[in-house]
Amino acid sequence: MPPFPPSTSAGASGDAIEERELLARLRAGDPEALGELYDRHGARVLAVAARIDRDSAEDVAHEVFLKLWRHGARFGGRARLATWLYRLTVNAALDHHRQRRVRAAAGLDSLGETSASPFDDGDAARLDLAAALAELPARLRWPVMLRFYGGFDYGEIARALGCREGTVASRLSRALARLGERLGASARGGRA
Amino acid sequence: MSLLRRHPRAELLLAAERRLDAAARRRLDAHLTGCQRCRAELAAIETAAAALRRDTVAAAPADLRARLVAAARTEGAGRRRPFAAGPRLAWAGGALVALAAAIAVALVPARVRVVQAEAGETPFERQALAAHSALRGEQPALALANGDAAAIRAWLREQGGLSASLVTRRPAAESARYRLLGADAVGDAERPVAAIAARIDGTAVTLLVGRERDVEGIPAWGWFAKRLLVRRDGASGIHRLSWRNAGKAYTLVTDPGVRPEAACQLCHVDERRRRAIAKVAEQL
Numbered sequence: 001m002p003p004f005p006p007s008t009s010a011g012a013s014g015d016a017i018e019e020r021e022l023l024a025r026l027r028a029g030d031p032e033a034l035g036e037l038y039d040r041h042g043a044r045v046l047a048v049a050a051r052i053d054r055d056s057a058e059d060v061a062h063e064v065f066l067k068l069w070r071h072g073a074r075f076g077g078r079a080r081l082a083t084w085l086y087r088l089t090v091n092a093a094l095d096h097h098r099q100r101r102v103r104a105a106a107g108l109d110s111l112g113e114t115s116a117s118p119f120d121d122g123d124a125a126r127l128d129l130a131a132a133l134a135e136l137p138a139r140l141r142w143p144v145m146l147r148f149y150g151g152f153d154y155g156e157i158a159r160a161l162g163c164r165e166g167t168v169a170s171r172l173s174r175a176l177a178r179l180g181e182r183l184g185a186s187a188r189g190g191r192a
Numbered sequence: 193m194s195l196l197r198r199h200p201r202a203e204l205l206l207a208a209e210r211r212l213d214a215a216a217r218r219r220l221d222a223h224l225t226g227c228q229r230c231r232a233e234l235a236a237i238e239t240a241a242a243a244l245r246r247d248t249v250a251a252a253p254a255d256l257r258a259r260l261v262a263a264a265r266t267e268g269a270g271r272r273r274p275f276a277a278g279p280r281l282a283w284a285g286g287a288l289v290a291l292a293a294a295i296a297v298a299l300v301p302a303r304v305r306v307v308q309a310e311a312g313e314t315p316f317e318r319q320a321l322a323a324h325s326a327l328r329g330e331q332p333a334l335a336l337a338n339g340d341a342a343a344i345r346a347w348l349r350e351q352g353g354l355s356a357s358l359v360t361r362r363p364a365a366e367s368a369r370y371r372l373l374g375a376d377a378v379g380d381a382e383r384p385v386a387a388i389a390a391r392i393d394g395t396a397v398t399l400l401v402g403r404e405r406d407v408e409g410i411p412a413w414g415w416f417a418k419r420l421l422v423r424r425d426g427a428s429g430i431h432r433l434s435w436r437n438a439g440k441a442y443t444l445v446t447d448p449g450v451r452p453e454a455a456c457q458l459c460h461v462d463e464r465r466r467r468a469i470a471k472v473a474e475q476l
Contacts, residue, residue, distance in 0.1 A: 032360055038256075038260055039355075043252040058253070069264045173205040
């Protein structure tokens with residue numbers, strides 16, 4: 001088993017061609033093409049959204065895929081569709097998260113309460129990881145999410161974030177080191 | 193003494209990814225022996241990577257998929273069209289696209305490479321041929337007797353996550369030529385395989401789909417091109433085209449009278465793809 005998510009660039013040309021076909025069908029107004037694109041990207045879009053705001057992950061995914069349906073033709077194929085989708089996902093998830101914080105501050109909502117969610121499995125380790133990810137600054141969190149949940153390689157992350165591959169490697173390294181320290185501290189705290 | 197003058201952060205990441213070559217790993221190990229800080233950092237990186245790997249992505253809920261497709265269906269053609277830019281910008285964009293397409297056509301070789309084969313038929317191809325024989329009659333017995341492409345795709349998904357990009361909408365001039373009949377399960381629970389029955393100009397065509405990992409002998413992708421395995425029986429004139437794509441393996445069986453490239457259009461109506469198919473057809 002590969003130690004990290006497998007690179008999506010090797011052998012991905014077939015996927016890319018099939019994706020172009022799906023986008024062509026989407027532009028032609030075939031709703032089932034949207035379903036097939038959801039089959040391909042839905043789980044990862046939900047995973048990324050859940051790491052930003054767990055409670056609104058499904059709403060975010062719904063919003064993102066409807067945007068794909070309405071504006072999918074704007075995606076010109078210069079980058080991978082996944083890159084475009086994850087950018088939409090992050091923006092939408094951050095919007096939801098900000099709105100919930102505002103509502104919580106106004107006493108209308110509670111950030112502590114979590115609704116039933118496919119990600120809420122009560123696994124403490126998982127919650128630790130989510131909390132540790134949330135603590136990372138965005139410039140470090142993003143490479144991790146794209147690498148591990150999006151399955152991007154360094155080049156794709158660099159293009160998505162508009163930086164060099166070396167910067168991606170350096171940020172990933174710093175992010176993982178911080179995450180590992182935080183998780184190690186949680187584990188020690190849990191055992192104490 | 194450390195062989196590395198600095199703290200090798202990049203190498204630590206590569207080590208955690210197991211992508212360091214032996215010599216680089218030895219240099220790193222020598223550094224780690226004398227550097228507590230880097231040992232701790234490597235341990236932290238490995239801890240984080242292991243936790244992230246365990247944090248598997250949950251399956252996307254099917255009801256959300258259904259809601260999305262329903263919403264898209266409701267919005268239908270009324271949705272906003274892309275590129276609301278002014279005519280000048282649209283023209284410039286179009287010119288650039290045309291230029292890029294012209295360059296691409298000039299520089300990029302055909303993306304499908306045909307591998308002609310005479311012998312060594314694989315079990316999957318034999319299964320395709322058997323399914324074709326069973327389904328080429330007037331009224332074949334099908335587990336799903338529904339010619340709607342979306343219904344077939346939904347049914348395929350239930351058969352162990354199989355898929356095929358069957359065209360839902362076809363140019364009006366062609367719609368009478370292409371007819372999907374439905375699909376049949378020809379594998380088992382451990383090794384799902386489905387046969388999709390179709391008619392092109394009334395002649396039988398069968399598309400077999402299975403999971404790539406269950407199927408041997410179908411060529412993998414090359415560096416720059418999909419490899420398409422082609423066999424043709426001299427006596428019967430029946431063509432078999434086999435390929436892999438996105439984790440699935442496919443064999444398309446066509447009766448004499450149907451050009452294989454016409455059968456490829458069961459799944460492709462995109463004009464660029466059609467040109468590519470026509471190019472490949474010259475090699476068949």
